[in-house]
Amino acid sequence: MNTKILVVEDQFIEADNLRSILRKGGYLVCKIARSVPEALQIIESEKPNLVLLDIYLKGELTGIDLAKILRDQQIAFVYLSANSNKQILDAAKATKPYGFLVKPFREKDVLVMLDVAWYLHRQNLGLSGSGKSGPGSQPAHDIKEIIGSSKSMNEVLNEVKIVGTSDISVLILGESGTGKELIAQNIHYISARKNKPFVAVNCAALPANLIESELFGHEKGAFTGAIDKRIGKFEQANEGTVFLDEIGELPLELQVKLLRVLQEKEIEPIGGRKKKVDVRIIAATNRDLEEEIAAGRFRLDLYYRINIFPITLPPLRERKEDIALLADHFVRIYARKENKIITEIADHVIQTLQNYDWPGNIRQLENIIARSVLLNNGPILEFLKLPGQNKSNVTLPETRIKSMTENERDHILLVLGQCNWRIYGQGGAAELLELNPSTLNSRMKKLGIEKKYFKHDSN
Template sequence: MERNLAGDSKNKGSNRPQEGLRVLVVDDEQLYRKTVVLELERQGHRCRQAGDVAGAMEEIANWQPDLVLLDHRLPDQDGIEAIPRIRAASPSTTVVVMTAYHAIPNAVAAIRAGAEDYIVKEPTMDPIVERVAEIERERRVMEKSSGPAEEPESTLTGDSPAIRKVIAQIEKIARSPETTVLITGETGSGKEVAARMLHRLSRPPSSPFVAVDCASLPATLTESIIFGHERGAFTGAEHERAGAFENAGEGTLFLDEIGELGPLQAKLLRVLESRTFTRVGGTKQIPLRARVVAATNQDLAKKVEQGQFRLDLYQRLCVFPIEVPPLRKRKQDIIALADRFVGRFALKLGKDIRGLDKEAAQRLCEYDFPGNVRELKNIVERAVILAEDKWIQPRHLPRRVLSGRRAPIGPAGESMAVEFRPGVDSLKDVERRLILQALERTGGVKSDAAKMLGLSRFQLGRRLERYGISTRGAFDKEKSRD
């Protein structure tokens, strides 16, 4: 881990009216990392740097950066796998993943994990500088907006059969106030919204909704945070403390990412069965009055088979399972959700924006949203910030939406595989084979091949020149189509 102390102060040579962003650059290639830092500091941003995930997490805890530029490949952990930890440690921090070459599955995984965007490393720093500038403009607009804190969503929006089924399940289980509920679904699909909707329909209006992210709890404090502790229960416990179970009162205790609970699974099972619990270091049995709602984006049944999750706890949690569908399986809800977000952010920012124009709406409906509803919300928030008139247009949408990047990377959802010989092939060899395969599958039509690869036609053209790939016959074919 390295800290760039020079980057902690404002760039004295800059004429910028405001301090730039606090940017943490995480990359194990020291030269590249320092080059990025140097360029961003020239733009007036304050930078620190780290060479691995462990160093990044230390910086995030101490510094709370506005933006993390995170390399995909890091020595101690895959960068994409670290995104949930970063988001949990600093929810307001924006994460952008940097990749050595364009691979749609990696981009999809990054967005699904909670990244705002991803950038392919180019020979120049221009793409990074431009994207950081965009993020800075968006944050400045949001900082200028005033008003009360936004109320958490507690209503599932949409009229698709998939979401209507979920709403019907919630309305049904609301009539059984003590029944444990397990909500499953991909990251960003709306599991917490479903839990809050259940809380609103089934608990007293003034009762608390207490959310615990099991994936982000410090291992040494997890039991205390959930169950509370008595004074003197462990070193540093100078006062007694109520835990999440007590704080939930007669409301709802929402245990998010329950698959990460670890050693406390047995104790949670006893609590669910006996409806009582004890604080750490205590003996008094405290009655459980709240409903317990658990959520996960993992396959708990598979974790049971692998010995990573208790079968009896899984069966106890799964009394009433609810699966929230991904947004790509309820596409008819996209416009309703987008309109709801447009209204909310327009009001917050004091802007008179009516909604999406026809082409922008169509582009959203064509996109597969690997980050689900959360990604749509972020896209709409950005669009509202950028819009100058009454309608959001395609130019206000991110490049990944306009290029039609989707989870499937081949026609009809087929995947593309290329041969890779460790120690023999370079990443460039793999990229060249992938381009050739895309051209073959699309009959040499470059616009279709570029779309399949998640590239613009210009980006594909540059790679064709770089690798000496001739497409004269394919180009004639494409001209006849255009």
């Protein structure tokens, strides 16, 4: 099982406790939200399958308000609460949750209730067993616009058009946050497969022993713990597109299996029979695959197979002319979300944005704008907020003339220092830097930053 779960809980200890229970139970905990607005942001970016939410939360909105939104979006949820009064419980029940967990709860109760909730939810949506659609596949209206008018982005847009109308494999290369997934979705939605599923698989987010069944499925009883038959992502995506994100992280033995699937166009579910599938592959990575090949971590034959049409996304610092456009785009989106009217971005803000190096690229710019929108009340956006800082009028640091690598190294060290060298979890360096922990680890390795032991990071 690798259901993605969001925990909405404002009590830190409680949340941390839940996180470790859920991880042990095989769930992927995407993030912990402390409030409803935070939860909504995470839901948009992470698209969890299940939400575990406290009824009482800090801020104006309660868990019940969030539950109504989840209901509308057909996301399964389970409440979590200490004993509440009858009125509140009735209001909560009216939102039709899949369950209530009353604090203090036992580990087993949490896992059983969530398993049941997830099962019922899939039944309700008519998904169980059919595997036609499911987590990871998205409706066409989800598609977001690609912003950018720099020369390098125009080239990318041209490539997207060319390759979109064909059916060949595409390899998207670029640093974290440069828009690899966005480009992959756009290619799918202009292709002839647009009315079929687009199924994304993040090869880095899955534990190695689950990837095979996640990709190719398994039969009931194929191995200990395989209580039900599982339809793999390749079969879910039949006639559509599989987006293999972070393909550089795929373990070698699965690279062999993937290669075979690509060559023979058939999958073999664990414990089951081979079946034909018709999928288009779009892969992405922020690693240098040639370097990975030289180091023996990536198979050359698979590389040839997927590297038919590479598209390289430029880092944001190399196309600074797009920064104002992107900032404007995100201000519009987030102002609308927050019901604010912001018509302009102050010149000094644009200047600061353009002077910054953007190690986290567009994702980082988007997040900074999202927070800044919250801080600004007038029609002109005047304040910026850096990740991990609490003061409201902090502007981004001026850049000295340092090399890109030096800058990146300094920045990572600074953030590591701020969070006591903790990488994982809420408030950990990976979150503050808005990177995947695996990406952060590999960057640290590359930059020669040695890890310091932190007790919660041992798993």
